[in-house]
Amino acid sequence: MTSLTSETWPQDIYRVLVENRVRQVAYIPDIGHASLIKMCHKSDDMKTVVLTSEEEGVALLAGAWLGGDRGALLMQSSGVGNCINMLSLTRVCRMPLLILVTMRGQWGEFNPWQVPMGQNTNHILTVAGVLTFEVDDKDRIKEAVEAAAKMAFEGPAATAVLISQRIPGAKTFDR
Amino acid sequence: MNSERSKNYPLRRRAVVKELLAQRGDTLVVAGLGATAWDVAAAGDTPLNFTLWGAMGGAVPLGLGLALAQPSRRVLVITGDGEMLMGLGSLATVATQRPPNLAIVVLDNERYGETGMQLTHTAGGADLGAIAAASGIPVCRTVSEKQSFKSVVQQIQKEAGPLFFNIKVRAENLPLVLPPKDGAYLKDRFRFALLGKDAAV
Numbered sequence: 001m002t003s004l005t006s007e008t009w010p011q012d013i014y015r016v017l018v019e020n021r022v023r024q025v026a027y028i029p030d031i032g033h034a035s036l037i038k039m040c041h042k043s044d045d046m047k048t049v050v051l052t053s054e055e056e057g058v059a060l061l062a063g064a065w066l067g068g069d070r071g072a073l074l075m076q077s078s079g080v081g082n083c084i085n086m087l088s089l090t091r092v093c094r095m096p097l098l099i100l101v102t103m104r105g106q107w108g109e110f111n112p113w114q115v116p117m118g119q120n121t122n123h124i125l126t127v128a129g130v131l132t133f134e135v136d137d138k139d140r141i142k143e144a145v146e147a148a149a150k151m152a153f154e155g156p157a158a159t160a161v162l163i164s165q166r167i168p169g170a171k172t173f174d175r
Numbered sequence: 176m177n178s179e180r181s182k183n184y185p186l187r188r189r190a191v192v193k194e195l196l197a198q199r200g201d202t203l204v205v206a207g208l209g210a211t212a213w214d215v216a217a218a219g220d221t222p223l224n225f226t227l228w229g230a231m232g233g234a235v236p237l238g239l240g241l242a243l244a245q246p247s248r249r250v251l252v253i254t255g256d257g258e259m260l261m262g263l264g265s266l267a268t269v270a271t272q273r274p275p276n277l278a279i280v281v282l283d284n285e286r287y288g289e290t291g292m293q294l295t296h297t298a299g300g301a302d303l304g305a306i307a308a309a310s311g312i313p314v315c316r317t318v319s320e321k322q323s324f325k326s327v328v329q330q331i332q333k334e335a336g337p338l339f340f341n342i343k344v345r346a347e348n349l350p351l352v353l354p355p356k357d358g359a360y361l362k363d364r365f366r367f368a369l370l371g372k373d374a375a376v
Contacts, residue, residue, distance in 0.1 A: 024243060047243050049272060051236075052264030059233030060240035060268075063205070066225060066362065067244025068370045089230040089237075092358035156376055 009167065010036040012142035013100065020149045022098070023047060023069040026057035030076035032102030032168035037074065054079035055086040058097065065095045070153060072098045077105060077121040077162070078114060087128045087158060096156035098149050099130070100163065107165040118165075125160050136164035176299045181285040181346040185321055188282050188344040192253060193218045194328055195280060199251070203241055203369070206354075207234035207254025210288040215253055216354035222368035225361060226354040232262030235279055239269050242277040245369070249276050251331060256283040256297045263306060269337050270311030278331045278338040279307070284346040292346060307339035319343035 013036055025040040026049040040046045051057050054075045061071035090097045105118020122132050131151055135144040148159040192214040204224045206215040212226040227234060238252035259281045285298035297303060304317035318324050318340060327340050355361055366374035
């Protein structure tokens, strides 16, 4: 497995968030988002909010938008299932929402409990009215996040970038 | 479960909300779905009320995001015990962020009011004030008497938050006073009232 710290794609995402003037970053951590979360914590311009459930982040960023702040919501694919009813808030109010999902249960997953959500993340988000951008090449993450951010904040719309498990590599317990 | 006691609580929800909002100034108000939204509408519908019609469990985290975005404005979340019970985790999130400009008021009638007045967990052993305190919110009070309610209004206006008040109110079905329900309209009028022309996308 490639060392996460030597990868540059988390920095690419961070730069896109900065360029898009994202001020609130809410998350339930995933190992694939670990270095991005660290960068956001170090930023003077971003408020980072660790959540107890991903649906809180949907509501939090709706409040942020009411107050004039742009946000981003980081989670792993299992967290998408926790958001479904709360996404009605984003949809009925026509608010922006930028979600960055690191995929589990998809490519060489060792934990079968991640598979039911991981195999259906795109479908579930689509049915819930979220525009999705799947990316399985780390060199294309930046443009996917740029595209999703543009459509979120200029929509306004709910968008999600689904970062394939092939990119951070399948999690194991013997790393 | 105690099925009868909340029928006799002295504090009445409409009067409580009216008093909470009488001197609101430029406070930003978020109301949880159901009876609390009707109470807030009954006190006077204004653009700086964001009254939810759904998103159960979302009132507190929504108020938190607003408070973080607008640190110079006071944010007041008014919600019910059923709505609060669905989002208890958000109290720990509020405690972690410690926004000094956020106050949370729960109108606790120990019922799910919109669905037939079924008892909630607060009719049993669940104590929302204790849960908020144990979540780490520094100022938490449970209030059930008219005399002690008077100081709540002053605390909300003056004390540094985050603040949490569980107000025990009488279980009663009141005439509906409905705020607008088009979410896009509620959002747009709120943002334009708060942000001016910068609200335009």
